[in-house]
Amino acid sequence: MAVRVHLDEMLHRRRMTLTDLSDRVDITLANLSVLKTGKAKAIRFSTLEAICHALDCQPGDLLTFDSGEQP
Amino acid sequence: MMRQGKLVHIAKIVVQLGRGLNGVFAAIFVFGLVFSVLKAPAIDAQLTLKYGPRLDVETARHFFQGVLLLGLPAVYATERLFASLRAILATVGMGDTFSAANAARIRLIGWMLLTLQLVDVALGVAAGIARSLRLDFITWTPSFTGWLAVLVAFVLAQVFSAGTRMRDELEGVI
Structure with missing residues (x-):
């Protein structure tokens, strides 16, 4: 997918695990794992807001668009 | 939720009873057909006895x-x-x-209801023939609710198709 998710890097920088994030944002570990591996089809604004709040970052830190990749 | 579970349970029993009753009807129809072929003279005699000698018994039997x-x-x-x-x-x-x-099943139900309606129309034609032959037969009236049920089933099938597509779309949303 042309939109890349950088959740793994963000978690690594903040020395957090996916389980920690799951506890903080109240989203299941399974769903966060789907997001982390780039298998999600879409992300709700509410989810993005909760993750940005928990990781103290901007949506642009989590998602980037790679124009070279085919959709 | 409890009430819904009870309703589903009752519906399952009704469906089971309906299938059993339908099986009985199937057996009656098949038996009647076989009997009418094997015992044609006896049936003809009964028809003559009931309607008199002016009746074309062969046509009536057919x-x-x-x-x-x-x-x-x-x-x-x-x-x-x-x-x-x-x-x-x-x-x-x-x-x-x-x-x-389930969408496909509801569509199939729609087709089957349509089949039943067409059989009903054929029964209406049969009632007309029975009248012209002066035979005792059911009093037929067109079933408007039946045609409505056909329409509802096909619309519901469309609703289920759309619902399924929407759910599939939402499945990957986090």
């Missing part, structure tokens, strides 16, 4: 055989309808009703 034949597509459609309904009820129990399979 008429009643035709009516019995009409029962066969009706019992087939009813069986397919009940089988689909039972499968849908099973998915309700599992909490997974919005699926492509």
Whole structure:
């Protein structure tokens, strides 16, 4: 997918695990794992807001668009 | 939730009873047809006894055989309808009703209801023939609710198809 998710890097920088994030944002570990591996089809604004709040970052830190990749 | 579970349970029993009753009707139609072929002279004699010698007994017998034949597509459609309904009820129990399979089942129910309506129209034609032959037959009136049920089934099938597509779309949303 042309939109890349950088959740793994963000978690690594903040020395957090996916389980920690799951506890903080109240989203299941399974769903966060789907997001982390780039298998999600879409992300709700509410989810993005909760993750940005928990990781103290901007949506642009989590998602980037790679124009070279085919959709 | 409890009430819904009870309703599904009752519906399952009704479907099961309906299938059993339909099986009995199927047996009656088949037996009637076989009997009318094997015991044609006895039937002709009974018809003459009831309607008098002016009746064309052979035509009358063929008429009643035709009516019995009409029962066969009706019992087939009813069986397919009940089988689909039972499968849908099973998915309700599992909490997974919005699926492509259920949409197809409801569409099939629509086709089977349409078949039953066409049989009903054929019965109406048969009632007219019976009148012209001066035979005792059912009083037929067109079933408008039946045609409405056909329409509802096809619309519901479309609703289920759209619901399934929407659910599939939402599946990957985090």
